[in-house]
Amino acid sequence: MQLSREDLLESYRRMKIIRDFEDFLHDEIAKGEIAGFTHLYAGQEAVAVGVCEHLSDDDKIVSTHRGHGHCLAKGCDVEGMMKEIWGSREGLCKGKGGSMHIADVDKGMLGANGIVGAGAPIAVGAAIAAKIDGKDENGNLKVSIAFSGDGACNQGTTFEAMNMAVVTHAPAIFVFENNHYSEHTGFEYAVGTDKDIASRAEAFGMKVWRADGTDFSAVHDTMREVLEYVRAGNGPAAVEFDTERFYGHFEGDPQRYRAKGELDRIRAERDCIKKFRETVTEAKLLEGADLDKIDAEVASRIEKAVESARSAERPTAEDVLVDVYIDY
Amino acid sequence: MARKMYRDAVRDTIFEEMKRDPNVVVLGEDVVGGMGTAGGPEAIGGIWSTSGGFYEAFGPDRVIDTPISESAIVGAAGGLALSGKRPIAELMFADFIGVSLDQIWNQIAKFRYMFGGKTKCPAIIRCIYGAGYNAAAQHSQSPHGILTGMPGLKVVMPSTPADVAGLMRQAIRDDDPVIFMEHKALYGMKGEVPDDPDFTIPFGHARLTRAGQDVTILATGMMVGMAEGAADKLAEDGIGADVIDLRTTSPLDEEAILDSVEVTGRLVIVDEAPPRCSLATDLAAIVANKAFASLKAPIEMVTAPHTPIPFARELESAYLPNPDKIEAAVRKALAYN
Numbered sequence: 001m002q003l004s005r006e007d008l009l010e011s012y013r014r015m016k017i018i019r020d021f022e023d024f025l026h027d028e029i030a031k032g033e034i035a036g037f038t039h040l041y042a043g044q045e046a047v048a049v050g051v052c053e054h055l056s057d058d059d060k061i062v063s064t065h066r067g068h069g070h071c072l073a074k075g076c077d078v079e080g081m082m083k084e085i086w087g088s089r090e091g092l093c094k095g096k097g098g099s100m101h102i103a104d105v106d107k108g109m110l111g112a113n114g115i116v117g118a119g120a121p122i123a124v125g126a127a128i129a130a131k132i133d134g135k136d137e138n139g140n141l142k143v144s145i146a147f148s149g150d151g152a153c154n155q156g157t158t159f160e161a162m163n164m165a166v167v168t169h170a171p172a173i174f175v176f177e178n179n180h181y182s183e184h185t186g187f188e189y190a191v192g193t194d195k196d197i198a199s200r201a202e203a204f205g206m207k208v209w210r211a212d213g214t215d216f217s218a219v220h221d222t223m224r225e226v227l228e229y230v231r232a233g234n235g236p237a238a239v240e241f242d243t244e245r246f247y248g249h250f251e252g253d254p255q256r257y258r259a260k261g262e263l264d265r266i267r268a269e270r271d272c273i274k275k276f277r278e279t280v281t282e283a284k285l286l287e288g289a290d291l292d293k294i295d296a297e298v299a300s301r302i303e304k305a306v307e308s309a310r311s312a313e314r315p316t317a318e319d320v321l322v323d324v325y326i327d328y
Numbered sequence: 329m330a331r332k333m334y335r336d337a338v339r340d341t342i343f344e345e346m347k348r349d350p351n352v353v354v355l356g357e358d359v360v361g362g363m364g365t366a367g368g369p370e371a372i373g374g375i376w377s378t379s380g381g382f383y384e385a386f387g388p389d390r391v392i393d394t395p396i397s398e399s400a401i402v403g404a405a406g407g408l409a410l411s412g413k414r415p416i417a418e419l420m421f422a423d424f425i426g427v428s429l430d431q432i433w434n435q436i437a438k439f440r441y442m443f444g445g446k447t448k449c450p451a452i453i454r455c456i457y458g459a460g461y462n463a464a465a466q467h468s469q470s471p472h473g474i475l476t477g478m479p480g481l482k483v484v485m486p487s488t489p490a491d492v493a494g495l496m497r498q499a500i501r502d503d504d505p506v507i508f509m510e511h512k513a514l515y516g517m518k519g520e521v522p523d524d525p526d527f528t529i530p531f532g533h534a535r536l537t538r539a540g541q542d543v544t545i546l547a548t549g550m551m552v553g554m555a556e557g558a559a560d561k562l563a564e565d566g567i568g569a570d571v572i573d574l575r576t577t578s579p580l581d582e583e584a585i586l587d588s589v590e591v592t593g594r595l596v597i598v599d600e601a602p603p604r605c606s607l608a609t610d611l612a613a614i615v616a617n618k619a620f621a622s623l624k625a626p627i628e629m630v631t632a633p634h635t636p637i638p639f640a641r642e643l644e645s646a647y648l649p650n651p652d653k654i655e656a657a658v659r660k661a662l663a664y665n
C-alpha cells in the first residue's frame with residue numbers, strides 16, 4: 001500500500017462512515033422509524049471508497065438501489081443523506097426520493113437507482129459527455145463509472161451499455177460488485193458465463209481487471225491502473241470486485257438462502273474494515289489508537305446525523321406539486 | 329368457501345391451475361427463491377410469497393426462476409404462449425414494465441392482430457403495483473392506464489381475494505394476453521373465496537359493491553375500499569352511492585357504468601394514477617359521450633396529481649386518493665345544480 005498516512009486515515013474514515021451509517025440505519029429500521037425499502041451497503045465499503053478516492057467532483061458515478069456507500073464515498077453530505085432517508089424536506093432530495101434515489105449531481109453523483117440495470121446506460125452518456133469535453137492540461141479525461149451488482153449484469157441494458165461504450169470509445173468504467181446474491185438468488189445460478197462477470201465485458205472488447213473487493217489496497221491499486229488507462233483515452237474498462245453484503249437484501253430479509261454460519265464467517269474473514277485495520281497496524285503504517293480515534297469521531301458524527309434527521313423539518317402536501325418541471 | 333388472504337388467492341389459484349393444466353408455466357425473478365444458494369430452491373419464495381411450493385410440486389421446467397432480465401422474461405412469455413404454453417410471468421413491481429415494454433406493447437399485445445388472427449397468445453403478465461409502502465417513484469406506480477390503452481391486452485385489477493381467484497382462473501384459461509394487476513397493499517387483505525375448482529369471473533363484468541341513488545363512484549384495486557369507505561360515511565348522512573368496482577379495465581363494462589349514471593346523474597371517478605390520458609379521463613370521456621343527457625353535474629375525478637410518486641410518508645399520503653377526498657368530491661357533485 002503506497003498511500004500516505006493522511007490518505008490511509010481518510011480512507012479508513014470514509015469506510016467507517018459508511019459502516020456506521022448502515023449499522024445505525026439497521027437499528028433504526030428495526031424500530032420502524034424509517035419508511036420504504038432500504039438496502040444496506042455494509043460489507044462492501046472497500047469498493048466504494050477504493051474507487052471513489054480516485055475521483056474528483058467532475059468525474060461521474062451512477063449507483064444502484066444499494067447506493068448509500070457510493071453516495072458517501074463520492075462526497076454526499078452525511079446529514080443530508082440521513083435526512084433524506086428520514087423523508088425530511090431538508091434531505092438531499094427534499095424527501096422526494098428516499099434511500100433508493102439519493103443523488104447529488106454537483107458532486108458527480110448521478111443517482112442511486114431503483115431500477116436494476118438502469119445505471120449503466122446513464123453512465124455511458126456521462127462518459128460520452130466527458131469525451132466531448134476532452135482532456136485536461138495533464139492529458140487526462142474525466143471518467144464516468146457505472147456501479148452494478150452481479151444481478152444487474154444480467155440486464156440487457158447493461159449489455160447494451162457495455163457495447164455502446166466500446167463503440168463510442170467512451171471513458172466509462174463498469175464496476176461490478178459481485179456480492180454473490182441478487183435478492184435471494186445465488187450468482188452461480190443467475191450468471192451463465194462460467195460464474196464470471198468480467199469475461200462478459202471482455203467479450204465486448206474491453207480491458208478488464210478482477211480484484212478482491214474486501215481488500216482495500218487491492219481495490220485502490222487496481223483502480224489506479226484502471227483509471228490511468230481510461231483517463232488516457234483508451235476507451236472503456238471493466239472491473240469485477242468479489243465482495244460481501246453483511247445484511248439482508250433489504251431490511252427485514254430473513255436470509256434463509258445463506259449457509260449456516262455464513263454470516264459469521266464472512267464477518268470474521270471478509271470484513272474489509274477489519275482487514276484494513278489489521279494490515280495497516282501490522283505494517284506499522286498506523287497505530288490502533290489513530291483508528292480508535294476515528295471510530296469514536298465517526299460514531300458521534302453519525303449519531304448526530306440521526307438526531308438531526310429525527311428532528312428535521314417534515315414536508316407538507318404542497319411539496320408534492322413542486323419540482324415536476326423547471327417552472328413548478 | 330375458504331377465508332384467505334389476497335396473496336394466497338393468487339398463489340392457490342395458480343397452483344390449482346398448474347395441477348389441472350400441464351401447459352401452465354410460471355416465470356420470474358425469485359419465483360423460486362434460493363436458486364444457486366446454500367439454502368437451495370425455495371429457501372425463500374418470491375418476495376411477495378405468491379409462489380410458495382410451486383417449484384417442489386412442478387419442477388424447474390415449469391417454474392422458472394429467471395435472472396434479472398425483464399425484457400427476456402416478458403419476451404419469453406410471448407414465445408411460450410405462441411408455442412402452446414400458458415405462461416404466467418411475474419413483474420415483481422409493475423414499474424418494471426418500463427424495462428420490458430417493447431415485448432408487451434409491440435410484441436405480445438399485437439401478435440394475433442398482426443398475424444391476421446391466425447394465432448393466440450395466452451400469456452399473463454402479473455404486475456405488482458400501487459403505492460402505500462413509501463417505496464417512492466420507481467416502485468409504487470399504477471400503470472394500468474397506459475396498458476389499458478394498448479389494443480390487444482386485457483387488463484385485470486382485482487380488489488378482493490375472491491375476485492383474485494375468479495379473475496386469475498379466468499385469465500389462465502383465457503386465450504388472449506392478460507395484464508394481471510395485483511395491488512401490493514391488498515396482499516394482506518382477507519376474504520371468503522369459493523372452493524369451486526372452476527370458479528371464474530368473466531372479464532368485462534363490473535361488481536356493484538354499494539348501491540345508492542344519488543351518485544355513482546367508479547374505482548379499481550385499492551381504490552375500491554376507499555370508495556366504499558367514503559360511501560359508508562355518506563350513507564350516515566342519507567346519501568346513497570353506487571360503488572362500482574370495474575374489475576377489468578379492458579374489456580370494460582360500459583353498460584354497468586352507464587346504467588348507474590343514468591339513475592344517479594352524478595359521477596365520481598377514483599383512480600390511483602396521475603390524471604392525464606388516464607383511466608379516469610377515459611371513463612369520463614365515455615360517460616360524457618354516451619350519457620351526457622343523464623348528467624346533472626360535472627364529472628368529478630379523484631386521482632393522484634400529475635407528479636411522480638414522492639417518498640416521504642406525508643408526501644405519499646398527500647399524493648394518494650383517500651376516503652376524505654372521495655367524500656368531498658361526492659359532496660361537490662351533489663352541491664352542483
Ligand SMILES: Cc1ncc(C[n+]2csc(CCOP(=O)(O)OP(=O)(O)O)c2C)c(N)n1
Pocket residue numbers: 064065066114115116117148149150151152153179181182183245249357396398420424427
Ligand atoms: C428492473 C428491476 N428488476 C428487479 C428489481 C428488484 N430488485 C431490486 S435489487 C435486486 C437484486 C439486485 O442484485 P444485484 O444487482 O446483485 O445487487 P445487490 O442487491 O446484490 O447489491 C432485484 C431483483 C428492480 N429493482 N429493478
Ligand SMILES: [Mg+2]
Pocket residue numbers: 149150151177178179180181182183
Ligand atoms: Mg448482488
